[in-house]
Amino acid sequence: EVTIGILALQGAFIEHEHALQRLFMAPSFLRQRKGINWKFSTVQVRSTEDLERCSALIIPGGESTTIALLLRLSSLLEPLRAFSATKPIWGTCAGAILLAKEIANPKKGGQEVLGQVSVRIERNGWGSQVESFEAPLEVPKLRNPDEPFTGVFIRAPVILSLLDDKDAPIEEIARIPEDLLPAESCDTNTSKEDRHAQALVALRQGNHFLTTFHPELTEDDRFHEFFVVECVLDYVLKAKGKQRL
Ligand code: GLN
Numbered sequence: 001e002v003t004i005g006i007l008a009l010q011g012a013f014i015e016h017e018h019a020l021q022r023l024f025m026a027p028s029f030l031r032q033r034k035g036i037n038w039k040f041s042t043v044q045v046r047s048t049e050d051l052e053r054c055s056a057l058i059i060p061g062g063e064s065t066t067i068a069l070l071l072r073l074s075s076l077l078e079p080l081r082a083f084s085a086t087k088p089i090w091g092t093c094a095g096a097i098l099l100a101k102e103i104a105n106p107k108k109g110g111q112e113v114l115g116q117v118s119v120r121i122e123r124n125g126w127g128s129q130v131e132s133f134e135a136p137l138e139v140p141k142l143r144n145p146d147e148p149f150t151g152v153f154i155r156a157p158v159i160l161s162l163l164d165d166k167d168a169p170i171e172e173i174a175r176i177p178e179d180l181l182p183a184e185s186c187d188t189n190t191s192k193e194d195r196h197a198q199a200l201v202a203l204r205q206g207n208h209f210l211t212t213f214h215p216e217l218t219e220d221d222r223f224h225e226f227f228v229v230e231c232v233l234d235y236v237l238k239a240k241g242k243q244r245l
Helices: 013-025 027-032 048-052 064-073 077-086 094-099 192-198 222-239
Strands: 002-007 040-045 056-059 089-092 100-103 117-122 132-137 149-154 158-162 170-175 200-205 208-211
Touching: 002 013, 002 222, 013 027, 013 040, 013 056, 013 222, 027 222, 040 048, 048 077, 056 094, 056 222, 064 077, 064 094, 089 094, 094 100, 094 117, 094 208, 117 200, 117 208, 158 192, 158 200, 170 208, 192 200, 200 222, 208 222
Parallel strands: 002 040, 002 056, 056 089, 089 208, 100 117
Antiparallel strands: 117 158, 132 149, 170 200, 200 208
């Protein structure tokens, strides 16, 4: 059995759970896991015992400082750190901030992160005037790659730059049109390379997956499918010492 947890302390966790349950019933998903007869299930994670049941975890959008505080209060921060060192995690929006190695503008007094994905990220980076918007995303790695994905951005973070990490390459999964990028960021001296990175709104590094927007707020489950098929199944099969079927 493959159990995917959704951290359920704050934010849009129910929407993620519904999207996964829809996915597990979808014919396109059943075809992709042909030959793998495991049962897929979800669990809302609020305690270490919940986390121990999971092969992978989604950290939803919400408010990254609040989620970090609640993780500490529920004694989940250290177990989640240990989990993140080996198992797949998908962070959406606030979850992406928690997965990042560097926050350019952390909350005053500091902000705890899991520090797993080699990006420098700016909270609320699209500027205060554009707190919330939708944009068509290029998704070359998803099913039906010619069909753009509607990205829902809500006080979303911006990936300011990719950090050097030769051991773990970053795979680009989705981009936003560059003319929609904010004119300025909190980093001065933005290079052309950084500018290119800033249009990245979904990426994968090893087991981990990061999206700065909210795929769970649409009916389009292609990002959930990507996470489960590419990140989770790869991990589970490797853990069992088998080849991908
Ligand atoms: N601005 C939020 C934060 O800093 C993220 C917003 C979201 O998850 N929709 O955590």
